[in-house]
Amino acid sequence: MKLFKKIAFVFLIIIVLFCLGGYFYFQKKFTPPENYLKVSGIAENIPIKWISSNENPHSALLLPIEIKGINRTFYMQFDSGSPVTVFYKKSLESIAEKFQNQLKIDNENSSIYSAFKIGKMNVASNDFGILDYGEKINFDNPNAENIIGTIGTDLLEKRITVLDFKNSQCSFIEKIKEDDFANFEFKKRKILIPSVIENENLKLLYDSGTSGYELITTKEIWQQYRNKNSAIKTEKGNSWGNTLSVYSASAKKKIQFGKVTLNLSEVTHIEGTSDLQKFLMKRSGMQGMIGNKLFLNHKLILDCRNEKFKLE
Structure with missing residues (x-):
């Protein structure tokens, strides 16, 4: 009887440790990294651009951005389901090819040091994530929707966000x-x-x-x-x-x-x-x-x- 109790106790300890291990695993896996964004200034009445697909005229919401040192307008998708702002590797590589020395991509760590502007708001980080995603930039078409990344809720943590869908505008303000x-x-x-x-x-x-x-x-x-x-x-x-x-x-x-x-x-x-x-x-x-x-x-x-x- 004592042996049975010892075995049962050992199994109970194993189950508890397994549950605790699972809890901490999920906590670590799905807890977003620290917010490394450095944000200054505000952006007011930024025009929203919609992407259409099939019969859906509002399949994605894009915001115009400018990368520091590059006099071009690119777009990033506004995605409130993403906890981090990330860039797309294939898009960045084509930008780096054309504008050499403007982007420093760390392929080993899948990150980049960069800064971009939305209106008069500056967003910078030493550690923007990079996804193996995206398409090459179409530099020949001035009206091309060149999407280079995703804006996540780490930016929303830094600013009050006003999504004025009625007037197709977006603002990031402080008060x-x-x-x-x-x-x-x-x-x-x-x-x-x-x-x-x-x-x-x-x-x-x-x-x-x-x-x-x-x-x-x-x-x-x-x-x-x-x-x-x-x-x-x-x-x-x-x-x-x-x-x-x-x-x-x-x-x-x-x-x-x-x-x-x-x-x-x-x-x-x-x-x-x-x-x-x-x-x-x-x-x-x-x-x-x-x-x-x-x-x-x-x-x-x-x-x-x-x-x-x-x-x-």
């Missing part, structure tokens, strides 16, 4: 009078906004990388919210090179953010995400993601540092 602002969660640089649909409280991740969709949720909630017998639109999505199956259907619901109520006319679910992503979604307590499409006729103000937001 604003916060009347009638509501709370949201800013965990691991993820923006989790509270909402209400049919008297049910939901926590939704604002991910502008899913720009052209109103609400992306689980298949079960998708079945609950969509109009029955409505046509299902099927698309292929791309997440950093991974192909996803995207299913959208019409809906007729009301969704409330703070004191503002919007019409939810479409609901979407995605297949092809990993079991790990599904697990993390459940662990975070969020019930779905919202993109930019839901806010197209409104202004969204995000103060990530103080976890306050307002929808006008």
Whole structure:
């Protein structure tokens, strides 16, 4: 009997250590790195540029930027689902080839020291990450949408962000009078906004990388919210090179953010995400993601540092 108790105790210790190890592994893996951005100045009324794909006119939101020392306008995608600002390797290599000595790419550590401007706001870092992604720059076409990277929520941590979708403008400012602002969660640089649909409280991740969709949720909630017998639109999505199956259907619901109520006319679910992503979604307590499409006729103000937001 004593031997059995000792064996059971050893197994219990192993299970506890395994659980603790898993916890610290996930904490380390999904905790964003320190925010190394150095930001000065502000950017006001920066024009938003939309990318269209298939039948979706708002599939991505781009902001114009200038790299220090290069008199050209490039674009970076505004992605509130990314906790870090990164550049694309293939795009940078073609810039470095044309403008020698302006960019210092550290291929060994997949990072770069650089600085760029959005309006009158300067953003610099000794350690911008680089993804093996992107396309060569088209220098011959002055109207080309040369996308060289992604702006993440590390920038939003440094400035109050005003997304004026109604007037297709964006601002990054330092101060604003916060009347009638509501709370949201800013965990691991993820923006989790509270909402209400049919008297049910939901926590939704604002991910502008899913720009052209109103609400992306689980298949079960998708079945609950969509109009029955409505046509299902099927698309292929791309997440950093991974192909996803995207299913959208019409809906007729009301969704409330703070004191503002919007019409939810479409609901979407995605297949092809990993079991790990599904697990993390459940662990975070969020019930779905919202993109930019839901806010197209409104202004969204995000103060990530103080976890306050307002929808006008």
